[in-house]
Amino acid sequence: MTKNVSGNAKLAIQGAGKRYGDVLALHDCSLEVEANSIVSIVGPSGCGKTTLLWSMSGLHRLSEGEIQLDGKVIVKPRPEIGLVFQEANLLPWRNLMDNILFPFEIKGQKPDRAWIDHLLDRVNLTGFEKSFPNELSGGMQQRAAMVRALSLNPSVLLMDEPFGALDAFTREEMNQLVEEIWMETHTTIVFITHSIEEALFLSDKVVVLTPRPGRVLNIYDVPFDRPRTIEVMAGKEAFDLHHRIKADIYRQERRAGAAAAE
């Protein structure tokens, strides 16, 4: 169980398992996330990616195993962890600034206005503080959600397919934004995605999970320097990685399909 655990892991997932009734969503899943790195988790639909991420956030309880943050087992949501949801998940009755201040209200904590203003500027939302979510585009909403998550200065940012609902161009812009923010803050990021391009562009490591029950199948290092250019991402090395990851996922899906047919 402890085979993957070394000293400087920010997050250590050890033998994690989650059962919903008769369904085993996750089983014997072990993974380490190094501090200040970006790790993407990819895998076929229903492989328990989201379950794993929500367990890291402390919102879900695991059925087996444990997840440690800085060596301490996560049993409930922790202030060091920020979470970005699949949809922007802004509260529609609050304007943008009030949405960003929501966590501070809950915690009864004084917001760091200078930091929030800096973040808003970073994501090009200065001037939209008074706008309501239904007045903002999908990309703007998700940028606001990122500011909300980063405003508390988390040491870990968990992102659950955050850009899945956006169009391809907006998605690429968002990926560049995540990279820029990471280069400034070096926040440890765990990123769930369906898109192999997105995973390769963003990550230091890409983790491929097996279909239900989810387990770690392979981990790929992505050695490119940052900021990553279009040339590098379109190069042979990236192409080969893409191909290998894709082959992993498809092989798994075929196997799952064959198993289901029996």
Place this chain on the structure above:
Amino acid sequence: MSEKTDLGGRVGKGLQSLSSFGSGTTRLEIAAIIATAVTVIGGLELVLRWLDVPQYILPPPSAIAIALITDFPLILPHLGHTLVVLLSGFGIGAGVGLFLAAIITQFPFAEKIIAPYVLILVTTPMLALVPLLILWFGFGYAPRIIAVALASGPMVMINSATGFRRVDSNKIALARSYGASTLQIFRKVRAPMALPMILVGLMIGAIFGLLTAVGAEMVGGGYGLGNRLTTYSSMIQMPQFFGVVLILSFLGIMIYVIFFLIGKRWASWET
């Protein structure tokens, strides 16, 4: 998602006819609206006079207007009585209904047990209880206020409960991820999310309250706009009778407008 649009539709649709007035209306349209009103009212006046319809069958609009103006000081105290009955009954009913809805939706098990009784309260016309309430509480305000509370409370409760039950698990997860307590989740997520449905409940409850107040006054006698209706019709004072009807429609429209404006201010995010 579909639930969301459905709800927005419910608040929105009923109010659309009102909201279509205002900014988007051109001069020509305003002129057409006024012209139509003048034609209808003036035409009615002419037809009734031309056909020599007796006032006790249908008084012409001018007679109604004159009666309303000259007899208004006589009607005013009765309007006051009706407003006291309506506001206190609605206040009590809405308060209790809202409170019960907020509590009950926290306990799905208890909700299932209570649901049939609430349904009976919603579907039974509370007017039916007025004779009994008069027997118990006499001819004062009490039976009327109780009847209004019984009519409006369940309406407020059933609609608010629908609002409180709208659980967007992601928004609650968001609050929980910041360590929110159950009370914080209720105040900062569930209650604002329920507000559009609460407003719908309050509006329907207030209109049911008005119906019941007038009905109870017809039965209870003595005072109130409902009592004026029975008195004027028994004395065949039809212009005054229609004057009171006009006041009642004005009250109904006011209820509608008030909740429309509140909704526009506080729940416009839904539409």
